Amino acid sequence: MRTHYVGDIRLDESRLAKDLEQIDSIPWSEAYSDYVFGGAWKSCMLWARGGIAGDGVVTHYDHDQPAAFSELADKLPYLRELIANTADLDRLNFVRLAKVQNSVIIPHRDLLELSELADETRNAHRMHIPLVTDEDCFFNEGDTVYRMRKGEVWFLDASEIHSVAVLSSQERVHLMFDFVDVPSAKPLTTVEGAGSGVGIPADRTVKRPPLTDADRANLMGLADVLTLETVNEIFSIVIKKHFRYDGGVNFVWNTMIDIARAAEDPAVLSHIEELRRHYTLERAA
Numbered sequence: 001m002r003t004h005y006v007g008d009i010r011l012d013e014s015r016l017a018k019d020l021e022q023i024d025s026i027p028w029s030e031a032y033s034d035y036v037f038g039g040a041w042k043s044c045m046l047w048a049r050g051g052i053a054g055d056g057v058v059t060h061y062d063h064d065q066p067a068a069f070s071e072l073a074d075k076l077p078y079l080r081e082l083i084a085n086t087a088d089l090d091r092l093n094f095v096r097l098a099k100v101q102n103s104v105i106i107p108h109r110d111l112l113e114l115s116e117l118a119d120e121t122r123n124a125h126r127m128h129i130p131l132v133t134d135e136d137c138f139f140n141e142g143d144t145v146y147r148m149r150k151g152e153v154w155f156l157d158a159s160e161i162h163s164v165a166v167l168s169s170q171e172r173v174h175l176m177f178d179f180v181d182v183p184s185a186k187p188l189t190t191v192e193g194a195g196s197g198v199g200i201p202a203d204r205t206v207k208r209p210p211l212t213d214a215d216r217a218n219l220m221g222l223a224d225v226l227t228l229e230t231v232n233e234i235f236s237i238v239i240k241k242h243f244r245y246d247g248g249v250n251f252v253w254n255t256m257i258d259i260a261r262a263a264e265d266p267a268v269l270s271h272i273e274e275l276r277r278h279y280t281l282e283r284a285a
Helices: 015-024 077-086 213-225 232-245 249-264 266-281
Strands: 003-008 042-049 067-069 092-100 102-108 123-132 135-140 142-147 152-156 162-168 172-180
Touching: 003 123, 003 232, 015 077, 042 077, 042 213, 067 092, 067 123, 067 232, 077 092, 077 172, 102 266, 135 232, 152 162, 172 232, 213 232, 213 249, 249 266
Parallel strands: none
Antiparallel strands: 003 152, 042 067, 042 092, 092 172, 102 162, 123 152, 123 172, 135 142, 135 162
16 A cells, blocks of 8 residues: 555544553553664554563564554553544554654565464555644655655555655654455545545645755765764664655665765675665565
8 A cells, every 4th residue: 555645533632641641650562673873763552462561572462463453552541442432453463653853764564474374464555643743743755855744644555765854853653554355345544535546635745955966975974983983873874865855766775885884894784785685675574
């Protein structure tokens, strides 16, 4: 299913605020934080196989068990109700509450490590509902940078290379739904929308100025300080540049490889190429 905006839901601000006041008191997993430069990507499972919160790593759950609300969902009654009223629970596989701030996420594909699972237990469709966000929170797919706004419902094609930037000290908080791909007469969400054909609306896209030759030259100058110890910092700079300026499709990976080729240590290029393989081509569980 292609990335597209579905529609809006009316959030109960008072009840949402009460749940958000509770989230700092529940345990958070930092699984998948190796995708993030800047800080941790924190999540907690509200709906999962076996009905347990677990450690947040999708491959660590017993996929032979039915999916159900976890014990953490009981502490967040409004979000539990929102999930039940918004999603087709028959096909709902996982729901995570995820938060991140002052960070960027490496361009990657999801679901690569789940290819061996059967259709009825493998995540196939991903839906987002932003609960807390601002104008400095961005998504990217291909060469398109866009915003998901609070209370909107989106489907994200997680099999496409995508990335995220949260260039704000305010925590961005999303509900992330994963559905299995099995036949059903019901839609995945009760929220009515125009269907996948709407794609990413023009008023959600970010108009970035083109990257200049001087910008590219400055980025190539980072080769002088690129080592295995500084890879994460350089990656963060390149990703942030991508969200502010249009350098073309695959800008981040292509630029990192170009910088690595010009770096003094040849091990850096091997490392970047291995990262690209792991995050975009193949990934073992």
